Amino acid sequence: MKKLSRLLKIISLAAIVLAAPAAALAQEFQKVDETKKLADNVPAVPFVGIAYGVIWLAVLVYVLAVARGLGRVNSELDELKRKLQSAEAARK
């Protein structure tokens, strides 16, 4: 009787060990199906619009930042040139 009980325990343990990867595999297949379903339900046009918009917005922001920096540096340059000219005139 004891032998039978031990044998049953071993069989049930083996069944659990063998079934676990199969269950995991089944779960993975289920996840892929769900993802595909989700992807199919997502409308495409907003994604294209957002991608296109973000690219040109990033370029525009960059152009404005560079133009602003250029304006600031140019005005500083003019001011410094003026100061240098007046300092040199005073030295003479």
Add this chain to the structure above:
Amino acid sequence: MAGFLVVPQLITSAPLEPVMGVVQKIFYFHVPCAIMLFVATFVCAGGSIAYLFKGSEAGDRLAAAAGELGVLFGVCVLVSGPLWGRKAWGVYWQWDARLTTSLLLFLTLIAYLLARKYGGPGGRRLAAALGLFAAVNVPLVYKSVDIWRTIHPQTTVVRTLDPGMRPAFWASFTLIALVFGILLALRMRLEKARALLAELRLEAEDLLEAQRR
């Protein structure tokens, strides 16, 4: 300016891809932006080589401008790609070889800019070395889809493009390449003006010192 009107029209009228549908149209600006990211990285590396080995200030300015543009186009690639992926794969991001190496390239270019800005006296040399390192990563990013099994489309996509899709792609590429060239020239001008300002400041300091004496 006409390109900004013609290119969207060509993209809209290009034939639909049978599997992905409308979302495949992201391809028309995602790929040119990725090419410009590669070009910017190579230009940055070229300028860095000139600065490191010949001490060329113009090379350093070119590298700085290209490094910044690399980050800009990197943002465009890393925003448009995941948006395309969300619809095509069902997820925004996968730790796929192409995506991961692209992210690494982008982060290296950010490191380049940070080293320039906060690296102290030797920062520009350190940044130049990073610029070279970034260029070494470019072939790996490009070939990653052929070397590893990835979910990202292969490098053969552009070569085997349907004839109906070619005008939209090449028009978009030309527009983005032109924008890249204009931005590079504009950014170089800023860097040149900054260098002149720094030079004049030194001159002014010397003049004031002489007046004090």
